[in-house]
Amino acid sequence: MNPYQQGQSGYPQQPYMHNIGFSNSAPQSFGNPMPMAGFPTTGYPAPQPGYPQAQAGYPQASPGYPPTPGYPQANPGYPQANPGYPQSNPGYPQPSGYPSANQGYPSQGYPQQSAYPQANQGYPAAPQQSNQYQGYPPRSEPTMTQSSYHASASSPINESPSKPTVVPVNPFDPREDAAVLRKAMKGFGTDEKAIIQVLTRRSNEQRLRIAYEFKTLYGKDLISDLKSETSGKFEDLLVALMTPLPQFYAKELHDATAGIGTDEDVLIEVMCTMSNHEIQVIKQAYTAMYGNLLEDDLQGDTSGNFKRLMTSLCMGNRSEDFHVDQECARQDARSLLQAGELRLGTDESIFNAILCSRSFKQLAAIFQEYHFLTGHDIDDAIKAEFSGDLEKALRAIVKVVRNKPLFFAERLHKSMKGLGTNDRQLIRIMVTRCELDLGDICDVFEHKYGETLASWIEGDCSGHYKKCFLGLLGLY
Numbered sequence: 001m002n003p004y005q006q007g008q009s010g011y012p013q014q015p016y017m018h019n020i021g022f023s024n025s026a027p028q029s030f031g032n033p034m035p036m037a038g039f040p041t042t043g044y045p046a047p048q049p050g051y052p053q054a055q056a057g058y059p060q061a062s063p064g065y066p067p068t069p070g071y072p073q074a075n076p077g078y079p080q081a082n083p084g085y086p087q088s089n090p091g092y093p094q095p096s097g098y099p100s101a102n103q104g105y106p107s108q109g110y111p112q113q114s115a116y117p118q119a120n121q122g123y124p125a126a127p128q129q130s131n132q133y134q135g136y137p138p139r140s141e142p143t144m145t146q147s148s149y150h151a152s153a154s155s156p157i158n159e160s161p162s163k164p165t166v167v168p169v170n171p172f173d174p175r176e177d178a179a180v181l182r183k184a185m186k187g188f189g190t191d192e193k194a195i196i197q198v199l200t201r202r203s204n205e206q207r208l209r210i211a212y213e214f215k216t217l218y219g220k221d222l223i224s225d226l227k228s229e230t231s232g233k234f235e236d237l238l239v240a241l242m243t244p245l246p247q248f249y250a251k252e253l254h255d256a257t258a259g260i261g262t263d264e265d266v267l268i269e270v271m272c273t274m275s276n277h278e279i280q281v282i283k284q285a286y287t288a289m290y291g292n293l294l295e296d297d298l299q300g301d302t303s304g305n306f307k308r309l310m311t312s313l314c315m316g317n318r319s320e321d322f323h324v325d326q327e328c329a330r331q332d333a334r335s336l337l338q339a340g341e342l343r344l345g346t347d348e349s350i351f352n353a354i355l356c357s358r359s360f361k362q363l364a365a366i367f368q369e370y371h372f373l374t375g376h377d378i379d380d381a382i383k384a385e386f387s388g389d390l391e392k393a394l395r396a397i398v399k400v401v402r403n404k405p406l407f408f409a410e411r412l413h414k415s416m417k418g419l420g421t422n423d424r425q426l427i428r429i430m431v432t433r434c435e436l437d438l439g440d441i442c443d444v445f446e447h448k449y450g451e452t453l454a455s456w457i458e459g460d461c462s463g464h465y466k467k468c469f470l471g472l473l474g475l476y
Contacts, residue, residue: 257301415429
């Protein structure tokens with residue numbers, strides 16, 4: 001399916017920019033897809049009536065702040081500039097009073113500034129004040145910042161910000177990049193270095209913009225040209241980089257269930273690590289590409305308790321509350337203990353219900369309470385009570401809750417360990433994590449295995465395929 005093509009028959013027509021990725025503004029974020037019949041609406045909610053209009057009260061950013069000292073005259077309710085700061089008697093509460101100009105704001109309620117601005121200084125610099133009110137996205141083009149995406153996509157117990165290895169380039173000129181790629185593939189021979197340096201230094205959204213401009217300028221499809229000029233695993237990696245992320249995940253899930261046999265490792269890796277919003281967007285992309293519901297295909301290709309776990313995860317209905325209820329965590333820990341170690345056999349439904357519905361932060365508290373109750377780790381209990389794909393999936397959830405970069409570091413190590421390389425797994429993780437937390441994954445990889453991820457890639461890959469991976473790590 002051409003990711004730049006208009007909607008096919010039976011699906012809503014939608015402009016190209018709604019297919020470029022999980023968001024139109026942030027790298028790899030699952031942003032604002034066009035609504036599809038039968039699916040819940042995702043993305044930002046409609047503007048609420050409670051937000052103030054731009055003209056009411058907020059100073060306009062373009063004309064700047066009034067030159068007169070003190071508070072702006074245009075806003076009713078502020079004291080006039082000429083008489084200076086009002087005394088404590090008129091208007092302000094008597095108990096606390098109004099501080100004098102050299103005492104600063106009181107610690108509660110007012111913005112944290114060192115002191116009131118002096119009468120001859122006027123308002124603070126305009127960019128500081130304007131940024132405060134520009135935090136609301138434009139009503140016609142809702143956006144998602146990179147930090148807000150990380151808060152929803154990454155494990156909420158990771159307090160430190162994630163470290164991507166690929167960030168959007170700024171300034172960005174997609175037509176200039178399209179011209180560089182055209183020159184690299186025109187005539188005899190191919191300048192693979194130019195292709196690698198352009199595509200590995202742009203975000204997924206920017207790569208799709210380049211492809212759009214490439215077709216506009218030259219009337220040719222960029223992916224088709226890349227396929228004709230490259231081959232093998234290098235070609236597979238470039239095509240993955242040029243695929244919108246929802247479609248890339250949808251294709252990986254479809255290929256894992258299509259044909260004879262099922263690649264349960266792919267299902268576990270994707271379904272156990274995605275947030276609610278990401279799962280909903282992937283489901284929409286899956287139906288648009290293959291005409292089936294992802295849930296139906298998962299149920300048709302799995303069985304038993306593993307099928308029930310995949311179905312629960314496919315609902316995308318996990319709690320995302322950041323508040324931890326310690327009493328509920330103790331109750332859930334006791335429920336897990338009674339459903340597993342304290343009975344003959346195992347009540348898999350209790351594990352399924354708790355591990356698929358509680359927030360990651362709440363699960364971390366539950367696992368801690370379980371250790372307090374039993375003296376051993378929940379991971380040990382799962383290994384003792386379960387087996388097969390269900391065991392791997394439940395343990396994957398535990399690892400993602402505690403340390404998501406460690407989970408992917410182990411997956412990367414496994415893809416290159418021993419004879420041969422699981423190239424598809426290596427490509428999938430490198431392409432999907434480079435704009436999120438691949439820097440964290442590299443740190444964890446080196447700490448656990450004593451060697452850098454780059455050294456493993458250099459020892460396991462070769463040629464331009466290896467150089468493209470190093471480019472995603474910022475080393476080429």
